[in-house]
Amino acid sequence: xxxxxxxxxxxxxxxxxxxxxxxxxxxxxxxxxxxxxxxxxxxxxxxxxxxxxxxxxxxxxxxxxxxxxxxxxxxxxxxxxxxxxxxxxxxxxxxxxxxxxxxxxxxxxxxxxxxxxxxxxxxxxxxxxxxxxxxxxxxxxxxxxxxxxxxxxxxxxxxxxxxxxxxxxxxxxxxxxxxxxxxxxxxxxxx
Numbered sequence: 001x002x003x004x005x006x007x008x009x010x011x012x013x014x015x016x017x018x019x020x021x022x023x024x025x026x027x028x029x030x031x032x033x034x035x036x037x038x039x040x041x042x043x044x045x046x047x048x049x050x051x052x053x054x055x056x057x058x059x060x061x062x063x064x065x066x067x068x069x070x071x072x073x074x075x076x077x078x079x080x081x082x083x084x085x086x087x088x089x090x091x092x093x094x095x096x097x098x099x100x101x102x103x104x105x106x107x108x109x110x111x112x113x114x115x116x117x118x119x120x121x122x123x124x125x126x127x128x129x130x131x132x133x134x135x136x137x138x139x140x141x142x143x144x145x146x147x148x149x150x151x152x153x154x155x156x157x158x159x160x161x162x163x164x165x166x167x168x169x170x171x172x173x174x175x176x177x178x179x180x181x182x183x184x185x186x187x188x189x190x191x
Contacts, residue, residue, distance in 0.1 A: 006051065006054045006058075009054070009057070009058060010047065010050055010051055010054070013047075013050065013057075013063060013067065014047055017064060017067055018043060018047075021042075021043040021046065021067060021068065021071050022039050022040055022043050024068060024071060025038070025039035025040075025042050025043060025071055025075050026039045028072075028075045028076075028079065029075075029079065035082075038075075038078055038079075038082065039075070041078075042071055042074045042075045042078055043071060045074055046067055046070045046071050046074060049070060050067065050070075121141070124136070124171055127170055127171065127174055128167065128170075131163075132163055132166070132167055134152075134153055135149055135153055135155075135160060135163050135164065135167070136167055138152055138153070139160075139164055146160055146161060146164070
């Protein structure tokens with residue numbers, strides 16, 4: 001009985017507000033036809049959310065306002081992500097002669113980067129003592145602060161600082177360019 005009531009309410013809301021919500025989302029994207037899919041996807045996500053939050057929606061004094069507010073929030077998030085991704089893409093002026101550009105969000109590309117990253121980490125681990133590996137992992141890979149690393153390792157803060165100094169010096173002397181690459185990557189992408 002509960003599912004029947006829920007489905008009936010959502011179906012009624014869907015029939016009554018779907019077109020209005022899509023039109024509202026289209027105004028947010030400036031009526032650009034290439035972004036119509038985004039508006040429809042946003043509305044679909046809002047109705048999926050409505051299914052999940054049926055109890056809240058059933059007792060809500062303004063169901064229409066709730067749907068529009070959810071659409072506003074979802075659409076703003078989608079547009080922000082869309083614009084950020086477009087800023088990072090490069091487009092060629094002559095599409096026939098230029099090769100296809102790589103998508104920075106391609107999963108294979110991310111996998112290759114991850115494999116290269118872990119290969120670097122393995123090479124660095126080979127140079128470290130066993131006592132230094134734990135501190136290296138906690139500080140550089142997991143991003144803990146020096147105080148947290150000291151607590152985890154059971155050492156004083158000053159000894160952890162000196163171990164980090166020795167690690168940096170040894171890695172810098174062995175592979176300077178790899179170490180710089182590693183420092184930049186770990187600060188950009190906390191694993």
